[in-house]
Amino acid sequence: MRLFRSFAALALAAGIIAAAPPLQAQDRAAVERQFRGWLEDTVWPRADAEGVSRGTFTDATAGITLDWDLPDLVPPGSAPTVPERQRQSEFGAPARYFTPGGLSSATSVGREMARRHAGALSAAERATGVPGHIVLGIWGRESGYGRASIPHDVFRVLGTKGFMSTRADYFTDELVAALRIAEAGHAPEGAMKSSWAGALGQPQFMPTSFLEHAADGDGDGRADIWRSEADTIASIAAYLAHHGWVAGRDWGFEVDVPASVSCALEGPDQGRPIREWADMGIARVSGRAFPDHELAGEGYLMMPAGRLGPAFVVTPNFYVLKDYNMSDLYALFVGHVGDRIAYGSGNFSEDWQDVGRMLRSDVADIQSGLVAQGHDVGGVDGLAGFKTRRSIGRWQEARGERATCFPAPGMADALR
Known part of the structure; x- marks a missing residue:
């Protein structure tokens, strides 16, 4: 996945939460020393090879410590734990994603942004074929049209996850890319803040995506996704165009x-x-x-x-x-x-029905039962993706039942 996204979306996409390693049992001081050594011995040579100056590297990394509160950490000397049964997080029913207040807010502010930035939206659509209202939908979801707080030090986040997470190589690459952004002076002073996953600016681009897709929409010679709405609009449109948006077709x-x-x-x-x-x-x-x-x-x-x-x-x-x-x-x-x-479209024509209270582990149990019967559910992860939904439907049809194509309480027992 090229980008990590807005906080509600990430929560829905998280899957079954693995039991955290006993971080409190680690000798944190020793791990912090290893982290400083890793920055010098692993990250600095890579950054140097990418044209990052020693001054930029020092400014970015001086004084940063590990953020032990981030998810998915694997400190040195420990191993990723096998996911345990999830006892706290409920399965993310689709209705929760489409709250009336969230939709109304995103729409009303989006209409104002459409009026305020009509020129930039039109220019981006002419350049890429991506409709302005689609750009607005993403901008609103990612950062509330630039109004959301983005609080984390990107170098601390990416350093922590590059040093000790289950996707360490990925985040190390992103850390080097963030250093390249700092070296080039793309970001205004003090603007290198990120989400907990390292995503930057109003479009919430990961650093590598910024380097590949950020665009200058206001003609000042810079791609400023932090302070420039025109650049934000142009960058989102460029991202979608580069990933294959077909001009003239709807979504x-x-x-x-x-x-x-x-x-x-x-x-x-x-x-x-x-x-x-x-x-x-x-x-x-x-x-x-x-x-x-x-x-x-x-x-x-x-x-x-x-x-x-x-x-x-x-x-x-x-x-x-x-x-x-x-x-x-x-x-x-x-x-x-x-x-x-x-x-001016309204709500969906069909209501989201009550799907019952389930844990993600309950969905994983259903997936395991389907896999045991030869179905491809796309992975036992507690998320009801399309492969899981249609596997449920095929299983229901084979039993002569009305197919709902969605997990339900009691389904795991029936699959045993």
Whole structure:
């Protein structure tokens, strides 16, 4: 995943939380000394080879200590623990992602931003083909249109996770990229703050993504994703364009899926021309036909709550949004808020139904039972992704039951 994303999205995407190593039992002073040695012996040679000056390196790393409160840490001398049964975190039901207050706020502020930054949004769309309302959906989700607090020292975060996390190599690469950003003077003074995962600025770019995709939208010769709204807009649009946004196509459409169409047909590997979905009886909830220019294009059934919530036919652009954050709900939020901003759309036509109270470990138990019966659930992680949802549907259909394509209490027992 190229980017780590906004805090609510990250919480939904976290999966089963592994039991933390006994950090309090570590000799923290000794580990801190090892950390300083690692910065000098491992990070500095790499940064030097990438053109980072000694002064920049010293300014960035002098005095930083490990942040022991970050998740997913593996201190020296310990091993990653086997995930234990999750007893605290509830399974993230889709309805929680789409609270009325959150949607209303993102929409109302987004409309104001659309008026205020109409020129920058139009320029970005001309340059990349990415519609302005889609850019606004991401900007709002990532940083509340630049209003969210981004509190962490990026060098401390990336240093900690590069030194002792389960993805140490990845975060070390990101630390070196952050040093390159500092060396080039891209960020205003004091602006190198990040999320707990090291994401920067209003678009919440990881440092490598900044180096690859940050764009100058206001023509001042700099790509300032911290203070410039025009640069933020241009950078988000550039990211999506570089990841394959298809100009002229929508992200997707809310639809009615008749009972004759199996919810197990969901997924990006089961696409077909939108015309064929329409021929199967799938229709837009608005009562309007699918646009003529979309009919020959490939579409994919997407039912994030199975039969217990809204359904969609999405286009390849939906999966470009997922490149920004690997979450179906994130991409759906962005597309939905964008539509509300641009077209005055209201709530989803279908309600998100109550899916019961479950722990992520309960979902993992269901996944384990499905795997034992030969289903591909995409990993036993406690997250009901499309492979898990359709595997549930196929299992239900094989039992002669009405397929819901969504986890439910008691399902794990039935799979034993």
